Amino acid sequence: GSHAAQRFQGIVYSYGGNFLDDTGMPNVETPEYKEAFQFLKDMADQGYMPECVDAKDARSLFATGVAGITFESEMGRNIYRTTSGLGEEFDKSMGVALFPVNKTGESTTINTRHELGIYAQSEHKEAAAKLVEYLLSEEAAVMYYDAQDAMSPRVSISQLSEMNKDEYSRIFNEQSATAKPVKITNALFDNAMSEMSKSMERVLVNHEDIDTVLADLQKTVTDLYK
Structure with missing residues (x-):
């Protein structure tokens, strides 16, 4: 595919x-x-x-x-x-x-x-923006990581101890830099x-x-x- x-x-x-x-x-x-x-x-x-x-x-x-x-x-x-x-x-x-x-x-x-967007035609832009903001937050990133091992694109979050709990995570965070x-x-x-x-x-x-x-x-x- x-x-x-x-x-x-x-x-x-x-x-x-x-x-x-x-x-x-x-x-x-x-x-x-x-x-x-x-x-x-x-x-x-x-x-x-x-x-x-x-x-x-x-x-x-x-x-x-x-x-x-x-x-x-x-x-x-x-x-x-x-x-x-x-x-x-x-x-x-x-x-x-x-x-x-x-x-x-x-x-x-x-x-x-994953890419997050808000349609120009949306009648709820403010609510959608708040959702996007939350999904990129530290709380959501750590929760997503705990569930799926997913890394955060935000450097400040990727450096948190909660996102580097073992060698597996540390290597992937290092790789994401390049x-x-x-x-x-x-x-x-x-x-x-x-x-x-x-x-x-x-x-x-x-x-x-x-x-x-x-x-x-x-x-x-x-x-x-x-």
């Missing part, structure tokens, strides 16, 4: 690439994207990872010990506890580390977030990510030439953004 391609942008970032150029248009026919695609291909060809599995299956592989390493959000811990059937006992078999340093010289990945957003500037962004996922499948499953696939992808996503 499209989310796989969104997560893939973290690997692209580590090669110095970016989905958009300075004008805000897609920019995937680049050496950086080629290297990132080649990295995936090498991992699959050498048997280090399955060619294509969806997120649910990937999490099951890690939770059952079939896969040794996975890229995951901070909310993954609760998923693994449940999927493994071990509850908090699963934590003893799992470690967490920063995203590996690559060509950029820094550990970087994507951040994903994580970069995926720039969603176009209504068809999700469509573009779906097209990129198809391109990843063409390389991993159909073993098509990366240069050809990226050229096709560049045309497709550029047409979408236009």
Whole structure:
């Protein structure tokens, strides 16, 4: 799905690439994207990872010990506890580390977030604003963290002891300092990510030439953004 391609942008970032150029248009026919695609291909060809599995299956592989390493959000811990059937006992078999340093010289990945907005047509803007303000407050952030391990985007809150109760949380808070957003500037962004996922499948499953696939992808996503 499209989310796989969104997560893939973290690997692209580590090669110095970016989905958009300075004008805000897609920019995937680049050496950086080629290297990132080649990295995936090498991992699959050498048997280090399955060619294509969806997120649910990937999490099951890690939770059952079939896969040794996975890229995951901070909310993954609760998923693994449940999927493994071990509850908090699963934590003893799992470690967490920063995203590996690559060509950029820094550990970087994507951040994903919920975005809160108020419609211009709303008849209750003031009440909605109060709700948004509360959801970004320390009280709500700590409650959300206790329930889902979700990090707060506010630096002042992320540094609280309640948000750093163990090594798992501390590592994710450290990673968030160098994580970069995926720039969603176009209504068809999700469509573009779906097209990129198809391109990843063409390389991993159909073993098509990366240069050809990226050229096709560049045309497709550029047409979408236009």
